[in-house]
Amino acid sequence: MKEAAGKRKDATHTPQVAWGNYVRFLFQPHSFYSFSKLGPVKYLRVAENKSLPGRDQPAEGSAMGRFLMVAWFEKKEQALQGIVVSPVAGGAGELELMPSSIAEISRAAGFHPPVGPEATEREVELLHEQAFLQHGVLLYTSERVGDSSNPWSFVLSEPRDPEDDFIETRPQHALTKMGLARSLQVRDGLTDKQRDDMWSKLSKDELLVAFGHEPGVGEGARDDGNDHDDEAPGAAQGRGRGRGRARAPAAAAAPAGGRGRGPRRARGRRGGR
Numbered sequence: 001m002k003e004a005a006g007k008r009k010d011a012t013h014t015p016q017v018a019w020g021n022y023v024r025f026l027f028q029p030h031s032f033y034s035f036s037k038l039g040p041v042k043y044l045r046v047a048e049n050k051s052l053p054g055r056d057q058p059a060e061g062s063a064m065g066r067f068l069m070v071a072w073f074e075k076k077e078q079a080l081q082g083i084v085v086s087p088v089a090g091g092a093g094e095l096e097l098m099p100s101s102i103a104e105i106s107r108a109a110g111f112h113p114p115v116g117p118e119a120t121e122r123e124v125e126l127l128h129e130q131a132f133l134q135h136g137v138l139l140y141t142s143e144r145v146g147d148s149s150n151p152w153s154f155v156l157s158e159p160r161d162p163e164d165d166f167i168e169t170r171p172q173h174a175l176t177k178m179g180l181a182r183s184l185q186v187r188d189g190l191t192d193k194q195r196d197d198m199w200s201k202l203s204k205d206e207l208l209v210a211f212g213h214e215p216g217v218g219e220g221a222r223d224d225g226n227d228h229d230d231e232a233p234g235a236a237q238g239r240g241r242g243r244g245r246a247r248a249p250a251a252a253a254a255p256a257g258g259r260g261r262g263p264r265r266a267r268g269r270r271g272g273r
Contacts, residue, residue, distance in 0.1 A: 015196035018178040020129040024102050025049065026162045027068055028139075032085070032154065033162065036136025037110030043073045043085050043140070043156065044105065047097050067099035072108075073154070081143075082157030086150055095152050103128035109135050130192070139165055172211055180207040 027033065027046045034043050048069040073085040089096045100108070106128035113127035139162035146153035167175065167183055175183070177199055184207065185195040198207065 015178070015199045016126055016129075018176070018199055019196075020102060020126075022176065022178040022182060023129055023132050024066065024068065026137075026166050028162075028166070030142075032073070032140040032142045032156050034138045034140070034159070035109035040083070041075050042088070043075070043083075044109075045071045045073055045142075045154075047071060047095075067101055068105070069097045070100050070105065071095055071097050076153070079155060082140075082155045084145070084153060084155055086146075086153045101125070102132060106132055106135065111135060133163065137162055172213065173208060177202075177204050177207060180204065180211075184210055 027049050029046055029049050032043050032045050034040070046068055072088045074088050075083055076086050077084045087095055103125040111128065111131060111134075113124065113131065115124050115127065138159040140156040140160075141158040142154045142156050144153070145155050163182075167179060172180065172183070181195045181199045181202075184190065184198060185192075190198075202210075
């Protein structure tokens with residue numbers, strides 16, 4: 001039993017898994033999202049995003065992304081207050097939900113990474129997760145306006161970056177290690193490799209210190225070196241200090257080749273997106 005538990009921990013204790021969890025929890029329950037390749041026509045509604053305990057470890061090479069419960073909507077009309085959308089599928093009064101992983105959502109959003117015929121499910125899944133923030137994802141404010149004939153009609157407005165919304169509305173000590181490493185990556189224009197090196201080499205307290213926090217500011221938050229996927233990172237409510245202003249120490253901010261010189265949101269140039 002001990003050996004099996006050890007194997008499970010080793011299999012999930014990687015920056016790639018932590019990144020996949022980070023991306024998944026950008027999707028908040030009861031929220032709508034759009035993707036640039038689908039244009040202003042189709043929208044995704046996340047109904048539920050949580051992990052169920054007791055899931056078996058996937059076989060080697062198999063996809064391991066946890067599912068979100070989602071429904072696809074389509075634009076019906078443009079109103080003064082926003083975009084009116086209704087479900088693509090489902091009977092009268094029903095909303096048809098489907099379990100979808102981040103990779104499956106990425107595929108539905110029009111991204112098809114180049115892979116060889118020998119690529120495993122897990123290798124393809126990692127490509128989807130690593131590139132997901134390049135899909136032009138937007139988060140919307142939504143208001144349900146349906147009636148008895150169409151109860152699942154919504155008006156969408158105020159599109160914004162879901163990553164900004166996720167991180168900047170949470171105290172930094174409530175973020176996972178990957179959330180903190182990603183914040184430093186964006187702030188300092190670091191590459192994906194530098195971000196992953198920070199996640200691997202630094203503790204959560206050390207990442208917090210890079211933002212100028214005093215040691216121990218994590219308020220007893222769990223920090224065993226991994227980003228757990230059994231709860232949404234940053235579940236604590238309240239607006240924190242955003243992306244931070246204090247510069248990270250050189251050793252922490254650039255463990256793999258120096259600090260980036262990019263803008264505050266280094267989108268897609270040096271690996272941020």
